Amino acid sequence: DAGITQSPRHKVTETGTPVTLRCHQTENHRYMYWYRQDPGHGLRLIHYSYGVKDTDKGEVSDGYSVSRSKTEDFLLTLESATSSQTSVYFCAISEGLGETQYFGPGTRLLVL
Amino acid sequence: DAKTTQPPSMDCAEGRAANLPCNHSTISGNEYVYWYRQIHSQGPQYIIHGLKNNETNEMASLIITEDRKSSTLILPHATLRDTAVYYCIVRFLTQGAQKLVFGQGTRLTINP
Numbered sequence: 001d002a003g004i005t006q007s008p009r010h011k012v013t014e015t016g017t018p019v020t021l022r023c024h025q026t027e028n029h030r031y032m033y034w035y036r037q038d039p040g041h042g043l044r045l046i047h048y049s050y051g052v053k054d055t056d057k058g059e060v061s062d063g064y065s066v067s068r069s070k071t072e073d074f075l076l077t078l079e080s081a082t083s084s085q086t087s088v089y090f091c092a093i094s095e096g097l098g099e100t101q102y103f104g105p106g107t108r109l110l111v112l
Numbered sequence: 113d114a115k116t117t118q119p120p121s122m123d124c125a126e127g128r129a130a131n132l133p134c135n136h137s138t139i140s141g142n143e144y145v146y147w148y149r150q151i152h153s154q155g156p157q158y159i160i161h162g163l164k165n166n167e168t169n170e171m172a173s174l175i176i177t178e179d180r181k182s183s184t185l186i187l188p189h190a191t192l193r194d195t196a197v198y199y200c201i202v203r204f205l206t207q208g209a210q211k212l213v214f215g216q217g218t219r220l221t222i223n224p
Contacts, residue, residue: 004155042199042214043156090155098203100146101212103155 003027004104006091012110019078021107023091025071032074033092033101034058034066036085043090049074050097081111116200121219130187132218134200137181144203145176146212147185149196149220156199156214159185190222 003026013019023032034046035058045058047066055066063085065077078085091104117135124130136145146161160167160174162183167174173186187194199217 037214042216043212045212100158100161102158103148105155106153 004091004093004102006089006104006107008107009105010108012112013081014112015082016080019081019109019111021076021089021091021109023074023076023104025074025093027093027095027102028071029093029095030071031094031096031099031101032068033094034064034074034076035090035092035103036060036087037090037106038087046076046089081109083111085109086111115213116202116215118198118200118215118218120216121221123221123223124187124190126192126222126224127189130190130194130220130222132185132187132198132200132220133182134184135182136200136202139180139202145174145180145183146201146203147172147174148199148201148214149194150199150217151193151196157196159198161203190220192222192224194220195222196220 005024007022031050033048035043036046037043044060046060046064047055047058049055049068052068052071067075089107092101094101144161144163147159148156149159150156160169160172162174162176176183197217197219199214201212
């Protein structure tokens with residue numbers, strides 16, 4: 001399995017609080033992605049990164065921001081969490097553009 | 113976007129070959145077919161991918177029809193641990209990123 005870890009694995013928070021999820025990889029892959037998975041919607045791309053400090057929006061980016069200061073870490077921040085952001089969040093990595101994506105174990109986030 | 117159609121569920125006996133079909137009639141010439149699976153609560157796991165030719169790896173075989181409008185994932189000797197949701201995905205590039213669109217998948221149950 002690709003060396004991808006996500007932290008925390010589970011989190012419960014309250015509406016309006018900031019939340020940061022971390023994705024860490026040991027593969028030195030250039031591309032990193034954040035997806036969310038919800039019943040009836042499958043996995044949807046939130047943001048992705050194509051290098052240190054290089055990020056772009058996915059299809060459901062509203063309410064989320066990301067940062068990548070090091071190759072190995074990709075952070076997803078919910079500035080002010082809402083109940084609609086309750087979901088399972090997956091990080092993925094790929095070596096290059098068009099290469100296979102490998103997924104992390106996921107973070108379950110519950111916003112009350 | 114090329115869409116995929118999969119049966120919602122399938123059953124297979126342990127030790128037998130599991131054949132999972134996928135239709136992707138609108139696939140374009142440069143789009144790959146990917147297969148992932150997701151075991152309950154875990155991150156999606158990459159299985160195999162192909163463009164035109166049949167492919168085989170240690171996990172599975174992928175058979176793509178000559179017109180590329182459909183494909184079949186074959187698990188040659190299914191085990192109980194192969195029980196999962198299997199996703200057939202057509203990968204395409206958008207705005208500099210590889211986007212994977214996960215549909216509803218096929219829930220495969222391996223029976224003892």
